[in-house]
Structure formats: structure tokens, C-alpha cells
Amino acid sequence: MYNLFISHSWTYSDAYENLTGLLDNANYFTYKNYSVPKNDPIHNANNDRQLYDAIEEQIRHASVVLILAGVYSSYSKWIDKEIEIAQNLNKPILAIEPWGSEKTSSKVKNSADRIVKWNIDSIVSAIREISL
Numbered sequence: 001m002y003n004l005f006i007s008h009s010w011t012y013s014d015a016y017e018n019l020t021g022l023l024d025n026a027n028y029f030t031y032k033n034y035s036v037p038k039n040d041p042i043h044n045a046n047n048d049r050q051l052y053d054a055i056e057e058q059i060r061h062a063s064v065v066l067i068l069a070g071v072y073s074s075y076s077k078w079i080d081k082e083i084e085i086a087q088n089l090n091k092p093i094l095a096i097e098p099w100g101s102e103k104t105s106s107k108v109k110n111s112a113d114r115i116v117k118w119n120i121d122s123i124v125s126a127i128r129e130i131s132l
Contacts, residue, residue, distance in 0.1 A: 002127055005062035005091075006035040007082045015068050015098055022120045029124050034058045051078075056085045063131040066123075069095040069108040069115070083111045092130040096123060 004023075008016035016035070023031055036058060055078075059065060065086040067079065086093050095112035097104050109115050113130050116122040 002029070002031040002131055003034055003061050003063045004031050004127070005059045005065045005082075005086075006033065007065060007067040007079055008035065015070065018099075019066070019068065019096065019123075022123070026120050026124050029127075031127075032061075034061050052081055052085075055082060056089075059085050059089060059091060062086075062091055064094055064127050065091050066094045066096060066127075067108050067112070068098055069104040069112075070098045070101060079108065083108070087111070092132065094123070094126050094130060 006016060006019060008019075020033065023029065036055060059082065065082065067082070083093065085091075092113040093108075093111055095105075095108045095115045097115065097117050099118035101118075114126045116126045
């Protein structure tokens with residue numbers, strides 16, 4: 001069982017949903033999802049500090065932090081904070097380049113312990129290799 005925090009943009013939730021779908025159907029792989037889905041009460045945090053603390057608590061439980069390395073990641077202040085939290089907690093970061101992407105986030109890839117393409121075998125293999 002792998003504890004995963006999957007960083008994502010709520011604006012681009014289809015990529016998150018596609019990734020969790022792949023993970024749900026991966027052979028011989030089970031995981032617990034510690035990410036923050038759109039319908040989670042964390043969204044009702046009164047301020048950025050409360051949201052930061054709530055995300056930090058979720059990442060604290062993770063064995064690996066997965067970050068979709070789409071170009072939108074370069075412009076997200078929350079992905080910056082999730083990278084910061086993961087690094088502060090010494091959590092390995094797996095950057096996943098979205099399917100068919102020509103441009104990706106160098107910020108995410110520079111922070112990653114491993115970078116993989118959008119391929120379930122590569123993703124699962126990397127999770128197994130870098131998991132705490």
C-alpha cells in the first residue's frame with residue numbers, strides 16, 4: 001500500500017481524474033489517496049495559512065508526492081507551496097509529464113526526484129522505487 005499525495009490544479013481536474021483512474025486500474029498496485037479533491041472541506045479554509053497547514057498535514061502522510069508537470073504548474077502558487085512542503089518534509093517528488101504534452105513545467109521537473117512520462121507502468125515503477 002502506497003500513500004500518495006497527488007498535486008493538481010482544481011481548474012484542470014480532468015488530468016487528476018485521469019491519473020487516479022490509471023492508478024485505480026494498475027495491476028498489483030494499491031494506494032491511499034491523500035490529495036485534496038475539489039469537494040474536500042479543506043476548500044473552506046478561512047485563509048491561505050489554514051489551507052497551507054491542511055495541505056501540509058495531507059503531505060505528511062504521503063510516501064510520495066506526485067505532481068503533474070503540465071505547463072499550468074509553472075503559474076500555480078499552490079503547487080509552489082506543495083513542492084516547498086514536500087521538500088521540507090523530505091518527501092520524494094515524482095513529476096509526471098501529461099499525455100501528449102509538448103511543453104512542461106521546468107519548475108516541477110527541477111524539484112523532482114524522478115520524472116516520468118504519462119505511462120502507468122513507468123508511474124507505478126517510479127513510485128515503488130522512490131517511495132519512503
